[in-house]
Every structure is written in C-alpha cells, then in structure tokens.
Amino acid sequence: MPEAADGALLAVRDLHAWYGESHVLHGAGFEVRQGEVVTLLGRNGAGKTTTLKSIMGMVGRRAGEIRFDGRDLVGLPSNRIARLGVAFCPEERGIFASLSVGENLLLPPQVREGGLGVAEIFELFPNLRERLSSQGTKLSGGEQQMLAIGRILRTGARLLLLDEPTEGLAPVIVQQIGAIIAKLKSRGFTILLVEQNFRFAATVADRHYVMEHGRVVDMIANDELQANVDKLHDYLGV
C-alpha cells in the first residue's frame, strides 16, 4: 500500500462497512489529492460502490477513517457530508421520475461557493437545455447520465464521486463523458471515479486503485498502466 501523503483532499484508512450483518469492506485504504482524478477499478461485487457510499455516509454501519479536507466523515450523516463539499452520482443515476429535467437539475442545494452556473452546465450538456420540462426519466440513458452529473456541478462540491458513469452507454457518449471529466479536472474538481472499463479510465485518470473483496489491493499510476495490462486483466477478469 502506498503511504498516505500529506495534503490529500480525501484519505481513507482501514475502512470497514456493513449492510446489516454482512461485512462488505474489510479495511480499504487509498487517497485522492486535490485536483486529481483517481479511479477505483475492480470486478463486480469488489466493493467499489460501497466505498463511494461509505464516503457519502449512505451505508448503515462503517468504521475506520475517512478524512476529507482534514475532517473525519465517519459518524456524520450524509446530509452533513454533502454540506462539506462532497457530491455523489450514483450508479443507477438516481433521476427522479416525479421531477422534470429542470427540477432534477436544480434539486441539489448549493452547499458552497464556486459551483458551475446553469449556463455553464448547458454548455457542457447542450441536450439538457431543450428537455428542461420533460419528465426526468423520459431522457435517454446517456442524457440521464449527463443530468446526473450536471446536477451535482452546481452545488459547489469540490470532490465528485462518480459511480460507473459510462456503464451501458454507446461509445460516442462514453467519449463525451471522458471529455467532460477532463474539463472538470481542468476546472479544479477532484474526482473519484468507479470504473470497470479500464481503457476508458486510462483516458481520464491520474492514478488507479484496484479493489478485490472489499480491500484495495494495488495502485497503478496512469503512465504505468500499459506495462501492467496483463496484471489488470487478471484483476478484472477480462
């Protein structure tokens, strides 16, 4: 395991999490520095989503240490964590059917200064502008994903937790999402990205952590990725 560097925006150490009786994370540890894009790779069921939900305070019970900007998040309810500047885009996207596209977009409250304006969000996701009054779930899968990302950019959150934003989307849309992640990085957002598609991950991330059975088992810098392709294939079972 790499040493925790000082100045990490997010430092997770010895993280355990449970769903009821079932113990899902077994001492996961990693860190994300200010302005980095870092991915969590791993097979289905490795605990990637649970890790994001643990950071966000959305699992029933968790233990260990989750330091964000110097504060320990373990024990805080998710609404307090959001107010500290962490935002979550769930794997199933979480678009609300009873809300219009516009209402979905404006739903997450602003938690601090420095978020994107609505005009800037439309620049990133031009499709959304024309669909503002449609029902949120009437959008295509790609548009729903854009909406799910777009709505957390307004809030002023500095750390974005994106859970498999490319899952099930056509290659052109995956490319668009890659470009958007690059833009967000250049605007200073820090991003923790869960991916199964490491070829996509390689185009956007600085570093990659590999998860297995609720633990982080490896870290690979993006420029060493090519040299480690075989090992990754092993980890991911592709």
Added chain:
Amino acid sequence: MSEIFGIPTQALFGQLLIGLINGSFYALLSLGLAVIFGMLNIINFTHGAQYMMGAFCAYFLLNKLGLGYWWALLLAPVIVGATGIVIERLMLARLYQLDHLYGLLLTFGLALVIQGLFRNEFGSSGLPYNIPKALEGGRNLGFMFLPNYRAWVVVASLVVCLATWFVIEKTRLGAYLRAATENPALVQAFGINVPRMITLTYGFGVGLAALAGVMAAPIYQVNPLMGADLIIVVFAVVVIGGMGSIMGSIVTGFALGVIEGLTKVFYPEASNTVIFIIMAIVLLVRPQGLFGQR
C-alpha cells in the same frame, strides 16, 4: 315549485350542498393521508382522532382561553400538528424500515387510545360550538338558501387543498418532497435533512386533519367519536382516488361527497353505502385507484 327529474330543485340543491360540505372534509382528510403516505409510507389511521382533536382544541381555546374560531383555525393545526411531531419522533420513526402493516397497527392503536381517553373525559354526546359571528346567517340564491358558514367551509377547504397541491407540485420545497418520496437516501446525500423533512410532513398532514376538525366543529358539534365514523369513509375515498396521489385525493374527495349527496336525492336507501360500492368496483377494475400509479 320547480322540479328536475321530478325532484324539487330546493331538495336537489340542498343535498348537493351537503355533498359538497362532506366532500370538503373528505378532500382535506384524504389529502393529509396522501401527503403522509407519500413521505412516511405509513397509513395514518390516527387521522380521524387527530381531526377530532382539532375540534376539541377549538373548543378548549374558546372555553378556557376565550380565543374564538379564527384563532382556533390558526392555532389548532399548530398545536395538534405538534402532538403529531412528538408521535412521529417517539414512535413512527422506529417503523420506517418495516412493512406498512406495522405503521397501520400502531396508528390504529393510537386512534383507539386517544378516542377512548376523550370519551372517558367528555362522554359521547357532542359539545356545542357556535358558528363565528361573521359567518352567521345566509343568503337566498333564488333556487336555494345558502348558509354563509357552509359556503365558507367549501371555499376554504378548496383553497387549502389547492394551495397544498401547488406547493407540492410546483415549488422547490415540493420538489424536495417528491424526490424524497422516491429516493430519500439520495436526497439526503444532496445535503437535505430528510429525517426532519419527514417529521415536518407528518406534522403538516396532522395539522390538515386538525384544520378540518375546527371547520367541522360548528357543523357537527365537538364529539370524541366524530372522527371514528368519518375516517372509515375517508379511507374508502383514499382507496378510490389512489393512495398517495395529491390531486387524486382532492378531486375524489369532492366528487364522492357530491355523489353521496345526489344518491340521497335519487335513491336514499343507498346513500350510506354508495361510496363503498364504488370502492369495491374500483378495487376490482383498477386496484391502484383512479389516480394511482403502478
């Protein structure tokens, strides 16, 4: 004397008015149930008792503190709503993870306890509550006599129902409520204090019941069992409209009141059962209710 379908117009419009009055209470009460069910996933059987508490609250405000109808209209929903908040925090909050049935049993039990306590204290013959001075009397519309207080009840109930609908369907606060109904965990992860929102929603729904109770006091008197009979009909209204639908509960409430009134004119034998007959038919043909989804 003029007639429609062989019925004197006077009687027809009189029953129509009674239907609208009953419909006003059906709508207010089923709206509260819909709001509570949407957020808490609990079928609030205490609703009838809370309606009765609203009427008693008006009675006490008048007889102990000298505060009249208009004060009661303002204060009773707040006071009874606050007791609802205590109930939610102490009891209902423990049941959200469980099946609907537990919430139903708890609130049903609470209703029996509350009604029992009031009946021990005040017996079951009604206590009088007068129509406020400003709304005494009525006007002759030519085809019928319209008592002012009854007109007020219909209008006020309609305004409250539509305002509630507007807040829920058209405002930012309402967007939080609708979103939290679908996926509370995610709404909370956006930074909203969802548990507090749930508590306040229950308080609001109970407040609506209390408001209906105050409005009912001058019409039906103040009686410990006034909610017990009414709530059965209101649940039938809710089943017909579709549990959880806001506009559905308003429209169905008024419509069934009117249908009940008309039945009294055209086929009085069925007037007490017509709502339950409609309920049975709706359950067979469209189990999710007329306005319900899924």
